[in-house]
Structures are given as structure tokens and as C-alpha cells.
Amino acid sequence: MADEASPSPQTNEGGKSARTDRPNNAANYKNGSRSAPPHHHNGTRWPKLRSYAAIDLGTNNCRLLVAKPSSDGFIVTDAFSRVVRLGEGLVETGRISNRAMDRAVAALSICADKLKRRNVTLARSVATEACRRASNGDKFIDRVRRETGIALDIITAEEEARLAVLGCQILLEPGDGPALIFDIGGGSTELVLVDTSGAAPEIIDWLSAPWGVVSLTESEKYDGDNPADREQAFVNMRARVAESFAEFASRLPVSENSDFRLLGTSGTVTTLASLHLKLPHYDRKLIDGLIVPTESMRDISAMLASCSPNERAEIPCIGKERADLVVGGCAILDCILDIWPANRVGVADRGIREGILRALMSSNERRPQS
Numbered sequence: 001m002a003d004e005a006s007p008s009p010q011t012n013e014g015g016k017s018a019r020t021d022r023p024n025n026a027a028n029y030k031n032g033s034r035s036a037p038p039h040h041h042n043g044t045r046w047p048k049l050r051s052y053a054a055i056d057l058g059t060n061n062c063r064l065l066v067a068k069p070s071s072d073g074f075i076v077t078d079a080f081s082r083v084v085r086l087g088e089g090l091v092e093t094g095r096i097s098n099r100a101m102d103r104a105v106a107a108l109s110i111c112a113d114k115l116k117r118r119n120v121t122l123a124r125s126v127a128t129e130a131c132r133r134a135s136n137g138d139k140f141i142d143r144v145r146r147e148t149g150i151a152l153d154i155i156t157a158e159e160e161a162r163l164a165v166l167g168c169q170i171l172l173e174p175g176d177g178p179a180l181i182f183d184i185g186g187g188s189t190e191l192v193l194v195d196t197s198g199a200a201p202e203i204i205d206w207l208s209a210p211w212g213v214v215s216l217t218e219s220e221k222y223d224g225d226n227p228a229d230r231e232q233a234f235v236n237m238r239a240r241v242a243e244s245f246a247e248f249a250s251r252l253p254v255s256e257n258s259d260f261r262l263l264g265t266s267g268t269v270t271t272l273a274s275l276h277l278k279l280p281h282y283d284r285k286l287i288d289g290l291i292v293p294t295e296s297m298r299d300i301s302a303m304l305a306s307c308s309p310n311e312r313a314e315i316p317c318i319g320k321e322r323a324d325l326v327v328g329g330c331a332i333l334d335c336i337l338d339i340w341p342a343n344r345v346g347v348a349d350r351g352i353r354e355g356i357l358r359a360l361m362s363s364n365e366r367r368p369q370s
Contacts, residue, residue, distance in 0.1 A: 051077065051118050054356035055111055055125035057152060059087035059186025059214050062107040065353040066118045069361045078118055082107040083321050087130035087187045091218040096134045105147055112148045122364060124356045127152045128160050129187030129212065157208030160352065161190040167355030168265045168348035169201045171289050178204055178253060179261035180340045183351055184268045184332050186214040191248060207248035211241050213268065216328035224309040234305040237331035242338065249339035260342035265351040267322065268329030272300045273347040274317035282317050288349040294337055297345050301330035
């Protein structure tokens with residue numbers, strides 16, 4: 001999930017750290033390379049500080065986070081993100097191409113080097129929709145292990161949804177009734193309905209739809225220089241997505257009195273949020289945890305869908321890497337807003353990797369030192 005090109009990694013590669021397990025504000029993000037303070041949990045000192053890592057290889061992106069635990073979350077010590085387009089051509093061939101494999105292996109080799117240099121104690125590396133769908137997914141996994149030493153785990157769509165919720169749930173607005181969390185990926189989109197009445201959100205219902213920004217874009221060929229073609233393509237994209245959402249939508253508890261809390265994690269929502277703020281370049285500190293009016297999201301989607309690829313490439317925070325994919329993300333987002341008519345959209349620049357890190361640290365660090 002979250003496979004559309006992320007505008008930037010969460011930390012620079014010089015190792016400057018950022019606290020990334022609480023809602024974003026100036027007090028919560030510590031920039032600088034100074035050492036972390038002593039770590040305690042329930043009045044006891046943490047075990048010897050360890051480094052953990054999470055790798056998320058999606059249909060479009062390869063992402064890495066390296067972090068150390070802290071008393072109120074974790075501190076990121078390194079991050080990496082690269083567009084690899086692993087799912088390029090997958091819709092037509094059913095296979096991961098050799099060129100896509102080469103790009104992914106090159107990115108994963110960088111990740112492997114970072115794991116060694118950061119002395120990572122425990123890591124989990126996952127692959128999502130492209131590897132689930134490809135007929136040669138297992139062959140690719142074998143090649144990655146041979147050439148990089150990284151053992152990728154092809155996770156189910158349900159596990160993908162669970163990790164995404166675990167990674168971003170802290171940004172949900174308070175409120176009554178269930179909330180919807182979504183992740184627009186490269187090859188699929190996960191919709192997760194959660195109950196927030198307990199200590200931690202509980203998944204009530206979920207859907208993994210077979211449309212992400214890469215798969216939807218490749219399924220709808222059109223002339224990007226023809227305004228009429230662009231308009232019709234956007235209509236067709238929305239129709240494909242709406243059909244895949246229909247059964248799930250029929251189960252949603254929608255009423256006039258519903259408190260439609262909505263939180264999204266993906267390159268689509270972070271990009272649109274950047275355009276909402278009219279940022280000259282992407283700034284995670286301003287985006288992660290931002291709340292955007294639905295009307296603004298829809299207006300920006302319509303604007304982007306009407307632009308030619310070249311026009312989109314010139315818009316700040318989009319660029320050439322995302323110019324051809326962002327419209328598919330807009331179509332998916334519009335359909336989500338149709339079935340869950342929230343007035344506001346919460347934006348999260350966090351997801352699967354953070355969910356993996358929280359799970360690893362919870363099971364291995366939250367024990368008093370003997």
C-alpha cells in the first residue's frame with residue numbers, strides 16, 4: 001500500500017532524526033543528530049537500545065525506515081525511498097518484467113547496505129500487491145534474497161491493511177462511531193473500517209480493491225494531450241473503482257447522523273494536501289497530521305484530471321515521477337469520498353513501515369530490564 005511516489009523520505013540521509021510515532025507538530029519532531037534521552041516504560045529502564053528496520057516494497061515504491069525505540073514511540077535514524085515501478089506492465093502481462101526487477105533489486109541493495117551500516121538488530125521486509133499478483137513473484141523473491149540478502153515476505157491484503165492501520169491510527173480525529181482509514185497503493189487500495197471506542201482501534205470490516213495508481217493508470221489508456229480523452233478517461237477510472245467498492249459500500253454504516261471520520265495514507269493524499277497548502281516543495285512536517293476540507297480535495301482532483309501530463313509535471317510537489325499516476329489516485333479518492341461522505345480528510349505520511357516498527361518494538365522491547 002501507499003505505493004504512489006512519496007514526495008520525500010521522512011529524514012535526510014545524513015542521519016538526522018525525527019520523532020515519528022505521534023501526531024505531527026513542532027514539539028513532537030526533534031530534528032538534529034544529538035543522542036536520544038534515556039528510555040523508560042512504566043517506570044522501568046528500556047533494555048539495551050536496539051535498531052529496528054522496516055522495508056515496504058510496493059507496486060510503485062521501495063521504502064525503508066530504521067529507528068530506535070523511545071518511551072513514547074520511536075526515533076527514526078535513517079530513511080530511504082525510491083520509485084521502482086515494480087508493477088509496471090503487470091496488468092497486461094501478469095508478470096514482473098526484468099527491468100522492473102532490476103530497479104527493485106538496485107533499491108533493495110541500498111537498503112541492505114543501510115541495514116548493515118546502522119547495525120540493525122531486527123528487521124521485517126514485506127512485499128505487497130505486485131508480488132501477490134505476479135506469476136513470477138516467487139522467482140523475484142528468490143532473486144532478491146540471493147543478490148541482497150533481504151528475505152521479503154509477501155503479505156496478504158488483510159495483513160497489509162492491519163499494518164497500515166497500526167502505523168497511522170494515532171492520527172485519527174477523536175469522535176463517535178466508526179472511522180474509515182484508507183491507503184491508495186500502486187496495485188491496490190485498502191479500505192478499513194475501525195471501531196475507536198476501545199483503547200486501540202479495532203478492525204470491523206475491510207476491503208482490498210484491485211485498483212491502485214499504477215494498475216488503474218495502465219488499465220485506462222488515453223491520449224493525454226486530448227482534453228476530451230482525459231475527461232472520459234477520468235470518468236472511466238471512477239466507474240472501475242466504484243464497481244470494485246460497491247459491495248463494501250453497501251455494508252458501511254452510513255446515516256445522516258454519522259460522524260464521518262476519514263484518514264488517508266498514500267502519495268495521493270499527501271500530494272493533494274501539499275497542493276491545498278500551495279507549498280513550493282513537499283514538507284512532511286506540514287502534511288503529516290493535516291486536516292483538509294473534502295471540497296478542496298475534490299477541487300484539486302478535478303483540476304489535476306483536466307491537466308495534460310506535461311502541465312501536471314510542472315506543478316510543484318508533483319513533478320515528472322508522479323504526473324502520470326496522480327490522476328488515477330484522484331479517481332480512487334473521489335470514489336472513497338462518494339461512499340464515506342466526510343467533510344474533512346485526515347492526511348498521514350506514515351503507514352506500513354511504521355506499523356511494522358511498532359509491532360517489532362512492542363514484541364521485543366516493552367519488557368522491563370532484569
